Amino acid sequence: MVKMKWVVLAVLAVVTSIANSACFLQTEEKKVKKQFRHLSEWASKERGETPITMAQRAQKIGTLFLDPCEFKTHIEPFSEALTPDEISSYAMRGRSLFTVLDLVFYDMKIDLSEERVAKVTVTVKATGRLKDGENIKEIHELECLLKKNEGGWLFSRFEVVEVLKR
Amino acid sequence: MLLKRIVATEGEEIEFRSGKLIVNQKEMEEPYFRFPSDWNLPPRVVQKGCVYVVGDNRSMPIENHLFGNASLKRIVGVPLW
Numbered sequence: 001m002v003k004m005k006w007v008v009l010a011v012l013a014v015v016t017s018i019a020n021s022a023c024f025l026q027t028e029e030k031k032v033k034k035q036f037r038h039l040s041e042w043a044s045k046e047r048g049e050t051p052i053t054m055a056q057r058a059q060k061i062g063t064l065f066l067d068p069c070e071f072k073t074h075i076e077p078f079s080e081a082l083t084p085d086e087i088s089s090y091a092m093r094g095r096s097l098f099t100v101l102d103l104v105f106y107d108m109k110i111d112l113s114e115e116r117v118a119k120v121t122v123t124v125k126a127t128g129r130l131k132d133g134e135n136i137k138e139i140h141e142l143e144c145l146l147k148k149n150e151g152g153w154l155f156s157r158f159e160v161v162e163v164l165k166r
Numbered sequence: 167m168l169l170k171r172i173v174a175t176e177g178e179e180i181e182f183r184s185g186k187l188i189v190n191q192k193e194m195e196e197p198y199f200r201f202p203s204d205w206n207l208p209p210r211v212v213q214k215g216c217v218y219v220v221g222d223n224r225s226m227p228i229e230n231h232l233f234g235n236a237s238l239k240r241i242v243g244v245p246l247w
């Protein structure tokens with residue numbers, strides 16, 4: 001009877017720890033998703049945005065990134081590590097080319113198997129209108145790496161995946 | 167998600183000559199293909215674990231069309247009709 005009591009307690013302890021870690025992972029996953037939501041919100045642009053809002057958003061975008069953050073793309077061969085200030089500056093210049101811009105992330109898969117590291121595969125769709133009137137529609141698959149530090153989850157790497165190789 | 171036609175499988179050689187699809191040196195019949203195309207693409211062999219996918223809209227410039235080797239692992243389904 002005593003043995004049975006210990007077995008029940010051990011099972012309960014295991015179940016509780018599994019539930020706790022599942023709950024923890026769920027919470028961390030939400031925090032990672034939140035960073036993508038912020039990036040989407042701050043990178044997107046509505047018609048008639050004021051210069052102050054533009055500067056604020058560019059600055060906020062910089063706060064989402066680790067120092068440095070690596071960027072790699074095959075579209076315009078580019079591979080560089082940028083500081084948050086440089087990223088804000090690129091964001092400012094990039095967004096200023098558009099009158100309207102909408103950045104959406106979807107089909108997100110988050111791998112949290114490594115401690116304090118989130119590997120995310122996600123599709124990004126950017127639609128917008130340039131100041132010269134040209135409409136832009138770009139869809140790409142990304143592999144992103146986020147690392148957790150005191151400031152929460154921050155982007156550490158962005159790579160555009162080449163889905164179709166000619 | 168992309169919707170593309172599989173035109174060649176692993177190890178096959180593919181090319182385009184004046185808009186005609188050539189697989190393993192044979193011109194392929196493509197009844198679904200409605201508009202004229204002037205595509206030219208030098209021969210290449212489909213990579214291991216991949217299929218070669220191309221869309222049907224080949225009247226657009228080849229530079230702007232998204233096509234090529236796609237990993238079999240990326241295929242998630244087929245159209246129902």
